Amino acid sequence: MTVERASALHANDSRATTPQGYFPAKSRQGWPGSTIFPCATLLLLGLLVATPATAFPPATNYATQCQGCHRANGEATGDIVPRINGVVGAILDRPGGREYLVRVPGVAQSQLDDRELTELLNWLVGRFGGDAASSSAPFEIAEVAGFRRNPLIELTAARVRLFATAAPPGDAAAALRAPH
Numbered sequence: 001m002t003v004e005r006a007s008a009l010h011a012n013d014s015r016a017t018t019p020q021g022y023f024p025a026k027s028r029q030g031w032p033g034s035t036i037f038p039c040a041t042l043l044l045l046g047l048l049v050a051t052p053a054t055a056f057p058p059a060t061n062y063a064t065q066c067q068g069c070h071r072a073n074g075e076a077t078g079d080i081v082p083r084i085n086g087v088v089g090a091i092l093d094r095p096g097g098r099e100y101l102v103r104v105p106g107v108a109q110s111q112l113d114d115r116e117l118t119e120l121l122n123w124l125v126g127r128f129g130g131d132a133a134s135s136s137a138p139f140e141i142a143e144v145a146g147f148r149r150n151p152l153i154e155l156t157a158a159r160v161r162l163f164a165t166a167a168p169p170g171d172a173a174a175a176l177r178a179p180h
């Protein structure tokens, strides 16, 4: 086929000149599926994007958001990551402790939304709370949402201030004195 012949064919090809591209106009009008299919696909994609990760329980969110640093059992890693196992309740019991727990960078800046983070924190109190945890009220979503918008910048100073207040009794006090 010569070049002239090919371009002549192309010029007569209605598909090439259809504004909608290569779908012949006839099939666009005749088959309602051509409209429904893209709509359904968009809807499905929308659902996938909009579906929050809340489908995961707090234990799974801990595993993906926290465990890399805090280990499955909340133990310390050297002098870098403090132990949280048995410590969370003692922090909660101190003045400013609730706020501190939410504003710690790893918590405040996690990928979880406010509801997921609230569920995770309440789970964390049960899991790693220790003796002191029983006296604390559960976290509310609005409370967590408010605190986390203001992550701790001067973390060491905030921690020193928090832990300088009267130590809670028992094991929790020892846990709080553990090296940071």
Ligand code: HEC
Binding pocket: 062, 065, 066, 067, 068, 069, 070, 080, 081, 082, 083, 084, 087, 088, 101, 104, 105, 106, 107, 110, 120, 124, 155, 159
């Ligand atoms: C990238 C590592 C990392 C991740 C991820 C992380 N943390 Fe932390 N976390 C730390 C470090 C390091 C500290 C010590 C304070 C600091 O330097 O930020 C800390 C401090 C804490 C504290 C305060 C302990 C104390 O004694 O002051 C709590 C509670 C805590 N993290 C919980 C969590 C939870 C819950 C998550 C998941 C939502 C999480 N962290 C994610 C590294 C991490």
